[in-house]
Amino acid sequence: MRRSLLFIPGNNPAMLRNSDVFESDAVIYDLEDAVSVTEKDAARELVSGFLNCAGALPMEVIVRINGLDTEYFSADLEAVVSDKIDSVMLPKASAAYLAELDFLLTEQEKKKGLKKRINVVPIVELASSVLQIDEIVKCPRVNGVLLGAEDLSGDIEVMRTKKGNEILYPRMKLAYACAAYKIDAIDTPFTDVNDGAGLEEDCRFVANLGFNAKAAIHPNQVPVINSIFVPAQKSIEWALRVQEAARQASLKGLGVFSLDGKMVDKPVILRAENIIKKARKYNLI
Amino acid sequence: MKRGIAGSLESNDALITVKESDKLEITIKSVVYDFFHKQIEKTIRDTLSELGIDKISVVCEDKGALDFTVRARLITAVKRMEASK
Amino acid sequence: MKNVLQRTVPEGFKAFAGSNAYKNFKRRTIAEKHTGKGFISLKSVSDMFDKLGIKDGMTLSFHHHLRNGDFVLNMVAEEIKRRGLKNMKLAPSSIFPNNKILVELIENGNVTDIYTDYANGPVAEAISKGKLKGLCVMHTHGGRPLAIESGDLHIDVAILAVPAVDKEGNGTGTAGNSACGSLGYAVSDLKYADKVVLVTDTIIDKAENPQLEGKYVDYVLKVDAIGDPSGIVSGTTKITKDPVGLKIARDAAKLLDELGMIKDGLSMQTGAGGTSLAVAYYVREFMLEKGIKGSFASGGITGYFTDMLEEGLFDELYDVQCFDLKAVQSIGKNKAHHAMSGSRYANPYDDNVVDKLDFVILGATEIDLDFNVNVTTDSHGTIMGGSGGHSDTAHGAKITVITTNLVKSRLPIIKEKVTTITTPGEDVDVLVTERGIAVNPRRKDLLEKLQGSKLPIVPIEQLLETAHKITGVPEKPEFSDKPVGVVVYRDGTVIDTIYKVR
Numbered sequence: 001m002r003r004s005l006l007f008i009p010g011n012n013p014a015m016l017r018n019s020d021v022f023e024s025d026a027v028i029y030d031l032e033d034a035v036s037v038t039e040k041d042a043a044r045e046l047v048s049g050f051l052n053c054a055g056a057l058p059m060e061v062i063v064r065i066n067g068l069d070t071e072y073f074s075a076d077l078e079a080v081v082s083d084k085i086d087s088v089m090l091p092k093a094s095a096a097y098l099a100e101l102d103f104l105l106t107e108q109e110k111k112k113g114l115k116k117r118i119n120v121v122p123i124v125e126l127a128s129s130v131l132q133i134d135e136i137v138k139c140p141r142v143n144g145v146l147l148g149a150e151d152l153s154g155d156i157e158v159m160r161t162k163k164g165n166e167i168l169y170p171r172m173k174l175a176y177a178c179a180a181y182k183i184d185a186i187d188t189p190f191t192d193v194n195d196g197a198g199l200e201e202d203c204r205f206v207a208n209l210g211f212n213a214k215a216a217i218h219p220n221q222v223p224v225i226n227s228i229f230v231p232a233q234k235s236i237e238w239a240l241r242v243q244e245a246a247r248q249a250s251l252k253g254l255g256v257f258s259l260d261g262k263m264v265d266k267p268v269i270l271r272a273e274n275i276i277k278k279a280r281k282y283n284l285i
Numbered sequence: 286m287k288r289g290i291a292g293s294l295e296s297n298d299a300l301i302t303v304k305e306s307d308k309l310e311i312t313i314k315s316v317v318y319d320f321f322h323k324q325i326e327k328t329i330r331d332t333l334s335e336l337g338i339d340k341i342s343v344v345c346e347d348k349g350a351l352d353f354t355v356r357a358r359l360i361t362a363v364k365r366m367e368a369s370k
Numbered sequence: 371m372k373n374v375l376q377r378t379v380p381e382g383f384k385a386f387a388g389s390n391a392y393k394n395f396k397r398r399t400i401a402e403k404h405t406g407k408g409f410i411s412l413k414s415v416s417d418m419f420d421k422l423g424i425k426d427g428m429t430l431s432f433h434h435h436l437r438n439g440d441f442v443l444n445m446v447a448e449e450i451k452r453r454g455l456k457n458m459k460l461a462p463s464s465i466f467p468n469n470k471i472l473v474e475l476i477e478n479g480n481v482t483d484i485y486t487d488y489a490n491g492p493v494a495e496a497i498s499k500g501k502l503k504g505l506c507v508m509h510t511h512g513g514r515p516l517a518i519e520s521g522d523l524h525i526d527v528a529i530l531a532v533p534a535v536d537k538e539g540n541g542t543g544t545a546g547n548s549a550c551g552s553l554g555y556a557v558s559d560l561k562y563a564d565k566v567v568l569v570t571d572t573i574i575d576k577a578e579n580p581q582l583e584g585k586y587v588d589y590v591l592k593v594d595a596i597g598d599p600s601g602i603v604s605g606t607t608k609i610t611k612d613p614v615g616l617k618i619a620r621d622a623a624k625l626l627d628e629l630g631m632i633k634d635g636l637s638m639q640t641g642a643g644g645t646s647l648a649v650a651y652y653v654r655e656f657m658l659e660k661g662i663k664g665s666f667a668s669g670g671i672t673g674y675f676t677d678m679l680e681e682g683l684f685d686e687l688y689d690v691q692c693f694d695l696k697a698v699q700s701i702g703k704n705k706a707h708h709a710m711s712g713s714r715y716a717n718p719y720d721d722n723v724v725d726k727l728d729f730v731i732l733g734a735t736e737i738d739l740d741f742n743v744n745v746t747t748d749s750h751g752t753i754m755g756g757s758g759g760h761s762d763t764a765h766g767a768k769i770t771v772i773t774t775n776l777v778k779s780r781l782p783i784i785k786e787k788v789t790t791i792t793t794p795g796e797d798v799d800v801l802v803t804e805r806g807i808a809v810n811p812r813r814k815d816l817l818e819k820l821q822g823s824k825l826p827i828v829p830i831e832q833l834l835e836t837a838h839k840i841t842g843v844p845e846k847p848e849f850s851d852k853p854v855g856v857v858v859y860r861d862g863t864v865i866d867t868i869y870k871v872r
Contacts, residue, residue: 012295013295013297013298013350013351013353013354014295014296014297014298017297017351017840018613018614018804021614021617021804021805022613022617023617041361041364041365042291042292042357042358042361045357045358045360045361045364046353046354046357046358046361048357049353049354049356049357049360050353050354050357052353053352053353054353055836055839055840056805056836218613219613219614219616219617220613220616223620283824296779297779297780316779316780317779317780317781317844319750319845319847320749320780320781320844320845320847321780321841321842321844321845323845324842348779349779349780349781350780351780351840351841352842
């Protein structure tokens with residue numbers, strides 16, 4: 001369960017060393033687009049070195065490696081898989097690539113004797129991946145999917161706009177697929193880092209579509225994202241009242257009851273429980 | 286002569302240049318020299334011994350890099366030197 | 371001799387005995403020096419030296435509101451050099467990199483003593499290298515007026531750069547090519563120096579509400595230019611863009627809110643540094659959100675505060691020096707934006723503004739486990755700043771918050787002992803860093819209020835440990851035992867000694 005995922009360029013020591021202080025739920029150490037082709041080796045070494053020695057790491061550590069179709073993929077995977085990371089982010093994902101990645105990760109985990117199972121966050125950024133979303137969300141290890149709007153709009157040859165009509169279809173499709181499999185629907189970053197109001201509007205819009213998280217490309221975006229992808233105080237209060245009413249009802253042996261004149265049944269109770277869980281996690285209760 | 290360079294002169298980074306040599310030479314310039322030159326030298330020596338190298342020339346121009354950065358830049362520089370055949 | 375903080379006090383100086391010790395003494399003032407007659411016009415700097423009989427061993431004072439664009443101190447320095455005067459004592463309220471000509475004068479013995487509140491650049495480095503024959507005496511912005519009015523710092527001639535002077539000899543900072551706004555730090559020099567010269571490039575008919583009154587002025591010298599406007603005020607002062615600085619500022623504002631400090635009638639001051647200023651930005655957001663109206667903001671004033679004044683978030687601004695163009699423009703036209711003198715700002719015995727502050731946000735070059743703060747020297751011991759108003763506001767404000775990165779470059783900002791004490795830990799209440807907030811254990815009241823807070827509040831020892839985990843433990847630099855300066859607390863006692871660097 002995430003709200004914000006912050007990209008940190010992999011070859012930047014100054015950013016790396018402070019990457020844990022920005023209060024994002026996950027940090028994505030980027031070996032892909034933020035690193036020039038001449039520095040891929042240096043970034044790989046730096047990120048793995050950092051993760052191995054850092055005293056404090058973010059709540060969740062994700063590394064975005066280079067895609068399966070690149071010459072950097074194997075070395076990236078070899079360098080980054082360790083107990084220090086929680087997830088691997090895979091660019092240009094497809095169901096076939098994800099199956100292959102699962103196999104390779106299993107191999108790495110065995111070889112290195114990892115105590116944990118590495119999760120995968122695929123990026124949907126090709127038209128073909130959009131059509132495959134329901135396959136992608138079912139792939140092993142996948143616990144969230146990031147929409148990559150910049151590459152996607154390139155792939156379908158449309159202009160990327162702030163309003164984002166061009167990505168409405170993939171957004172909706174991704175939100176539904178993720179909801180169906182109870183994994184995180186993570187929205188594409190808002191690229192104008194100086195437009196705080198625009199970011200807020202964008203977050204609200206996709207939150208209403210069913211997204212529960214958004215990637216950030218600048219630390220200053222994190223507080224806004226966190227404040228929106230979180231249950232509002234009103235819904236927390238509502239959820240707590242539902243929970244209490246449900247407790248009372250079950251004492252009386254009632255399955256269905258009413259609160260404020262509205263019927264409360266199991267799905268409503270579950271929704272309330274989810275809100276409370278999330279609110280607890282983010283220190284709001 | 287083979288050599289390898291890695292890193293940068295950005296703040297919190299280090300620019301490390303390694304060259305083949307018949308002895309071990311370590312040169313350190315640092316913005317925090319008075320406070321950390323011993324620590325930087327130790328990191329360089331430890332990393333070299335991990336890599337099994339005992340003869341090399343290392344020039345480290347440090348802009349306040351932490352140990353993990355010095356180590357990573359040195360490893361990259363050595364790998365680049367070895368690849369520069 | 372050691373003072374109460376166990377720092378050495380050179381012979382001939384009084385030892386610091388606590389930040390409230392001044393209350394045990396009465397204010398002493400020498401008589402103000404009215405001229406009783408009009409002023410005399412001078413033809414040139416050389417004419418000034420002749421007419422005033424400026425000679426070996428005299429003390430000349432200056433103010434620093436033209437900051438890094440000031441020409442006046444440098445003109446006088448040139449003349450001292452040309453005439454080969456010896457053993458001069460200079461008392462500029464601050465020294466900036468553009469005053470580098472003083473290095474030569476120090477090396478040649480033309481200048482042997484310096485009294486200042488802040489020094490940065492080549493002159494500060496020369497002093498640290500032990501080139502000054504006497505000791506560099508570093509006052510606070512509130513301590514300097516006290517030293518002057520008591521006669522402890524006797525000024526033979528105050529040579530005051532003034533952006534515009536009227537026909538009666540009244541001086542103002544709000545007109546002229548080198549307009550710099552408030553001239554607060556020049557007021558004590560004006561009133562108590564034996565002789566006063568205003569140096570200007572602009573003569574006007576009548577100064578509105580002049581900050582420097584003509585009745586104290588003996589001479590006026592008109593020159594082509596007193597300063598370079600580009601070095602005087604920056605166009606705009608901007609809050610930091612550094613995400614670490616912004617996080618620190620956000621947490622500081624949240625902390626102030628949890629402490630109940632963001633309330634109607636609040637009064638505040640921040641430094642002009644990017645992170646301190648960013649705290650003002652977030653405090654403003656809280657004020658707007660909650661519909662809160664403050665009473666005043668003070669200090670060096672920036673456009674952020676003049677905007678807040680115009681938005682109605684403060685009733686008044688008390689301005690001792692303007693940091694940017696917006697502040698200069700505002701002080702010239704907004705009646706609620708008042709110029710104040712250095713004495714009114716921070717003199718411990720005056721009815722001062724700092725004592726009325728609810729909270730102040732300050733920076734630190736180093737802070738130690740006793741919460742002592744250094745803003746005077748870097749970790750090598752080289753002078754690169756000075757108190758300015760740091761220890762004055764820290765003492766006056768109900769809550770003093772230090773905002774700083776825990777680690778800069780590879781250096782932890784927290785030390786077991788700071789290299790130089792500028793502000794005593796008894797006046798420092800909270801330290802906010804990107805990796806945690808430490809509250810001074812002396813402030814049990816604050817710790818109590820913060821119980822159950824979600825902010826990362828930890829003992830300062832833990833922050834030191836965190837810093838060392840990141841950087842490694844730094845080696846201790848070696849210092850010589852030759853003093854080159856003293857840090858004088860606002861009451862005139864010595865809080866620490868500055869040593870020659872190797």
